[in-house]
Amino acid sequence: MVAIALCAIGCQNLSLPSASTATTPVVIKLSGWGSDPTEQKLLKQVLKDFETQHPGIRVKYEVISDQYMDVIKTRLIGEAAPDVFYLDALEAPFLMSQNVLEPLDAYINSEFDLPDFEETLINSFKYDNHIYGLPKDYSTLTLFYNKQAFATAGLTSPPTTWDELLTYSKQLTVDKNQDGRIDQYGYGVIPELARQAYKIKAFGGQLVDENGYAAFASEAGLQGLQLVVDQYQKDRTSAQKSDVGTNSGSEMFGQSKVAMVIEGNWAIPYLKETFPQLDFATAEVPTINDKKGTMVFTVAYVMNKQSQHKAEAWELISYLTGKEGMEKWTATGFALPTRQSVAQKLGYEQDPVRSAFLAGVEYAMPWQAGKHPAAIMNNFDNQFVSALLGQQPLKQAMQRAQAEANKLIRAME
Known part of the structure; x- marks a missing residue:
């Protein structure tokens, strides 16, 4: 029923309005989900910078804290959806197929420099040869390993193949108190x-x-x-996390319950803040069957096809995913830039902790599973x-x- 309703509203013939020339600022509604307070504060600052550069536009930012996609779909059906909103790559295939998102191809010009984006990420928001979203940030998965645990086991470098990971795991699984209980497992599985x-x-x-x-x-x-x-x-x-009394892969690694875990970029600020004494490093995910592999998770800004202010909505999207806006958004390191030039400018390719994340994006498997x-x-x-x-x-x-x-x-x- 949701699909039928979305299709019905998406098939309406809506005209494309031009940018407003009125003295009263146009209000653009932007919706996203709840996140870390630091991240929320940073986004609000980036939006403030946008408004300063675009005095004819005001952004009303709304956080949808619970059941995000259900709320968005309901509002799309009720013609009350925001002008611009977050869309996870996992949910993108369904919404793109329902004709409720505005194709962005006609707005993108050479100055926007579309080839600057990582191709894998852009492709996650393509459907029927149209681009429906521009990715704002991303994370691949990489191997986190405890340097002190490695040193104690006599290991000097991270495993590069899955067979090596299995061998390392045996050496890193220890009963520290000799009481028959495992105090540190080699690997944390999610x-x-x-x-x-x-x-x-x-x-x-x-x-x-x-x-x-x-x-x-x-x-x-x-x-x-x-x-x-x-x-x-x-x-x-x-x-698993439940085996060692923790709530996540990051936590079981931070508590040294496991010596290795495969996690995303989001684990870095968590580990540094919660476990400041932990000495860890990252490496690309070990190869399996002689093939490199990892996952990539990304979120895009998309435009509601029913928006009454499409020109202004595009101004917002193009700023947030443009070089200036993206640099401001990703400069602190909690999110990785989807533009290659921004990543280079911020030095992430040389960052000893984050470089493995960037290396993986070329061969990563997008986190999508159909409609x-x-x-x-x-x-x-x-x-x-x-x-x-x-x-x-x-x-x-x-x-x-x-x-x-x-x-x-x-x-x-």
Whole structure:
């Protein structure tokens, strides 16, 4: 029903208004989700700078704290959506297919320098040869490792292959108090699909097929997932956050419950603030099946097709994703710039902690799972944890997850 309603409003023939010449400033509504207070403060400053440079435009910024996408979809149906809003790459395929977003191609000129964006990120917001969003920032996944734990184990460099990671994990798994309990595991595993998809791809598997149905239970896809299950069950050198009484991969690494974990750029400020004594480093995700792989997560600014102030909305989007605005937004390091020139100017390619994140974006797998990601993601997560805990064989678990996901997808089409 949501899809039908969105399609109905998207098919209306709306004219493109020109920039206002009135003396009263045009108000543009921008919506995003809740985030770190420091991030909110920085965004408000960037928006203030935009208003200073564009005195004819005022930005009304709204934080949607709960059920963000449900709120956005409801407002799109009710013709009350904001002019500009955040759109996660995971949710983009569905909204782009509903004809409710304004294509940005006609607004982009050579001065905007579209080739400056990382191609992988731009492609996440392309549909039917149109660009519907401009990515504001991103993060890949990289390997975080505890330098002190490595030194104690006699390890001098991070693992470069998954076989090395498994070997290192054995050396790093220790019972510090000799009481029969593991005090430090070699590796912290996060079983969610968002952290496992690149392993499925490493052996030629895929998340969804060309028709948008779940396809992760193929023999090729199972090979990558089996690596995770075997390490957890047989080697016993990895732990989940619940095994060690923590709430996230970053926390179990920060508390030294695990010596290695694969996390995103968001972990850096958290670790530095919460665990200032922790001596850690990062490296690219170890290769699997002789192939480089990681995930990339990104969010774009998109324009509501029903906006009554499209010219002004574009001015806002182009500033926030332009070189000046993006530099201000990403200068503190909590987010990575999607423009290559900004990353170079800020020195992130030489940053010993962040350079691995930038290196991974060229070969990263975008975090997308078709038009109905929730059906795929939720069923995978539930069944994969069951397999990880040994409650059922991996193949059986994944076939069940795939079948149930596709049943739901068929019901939604």
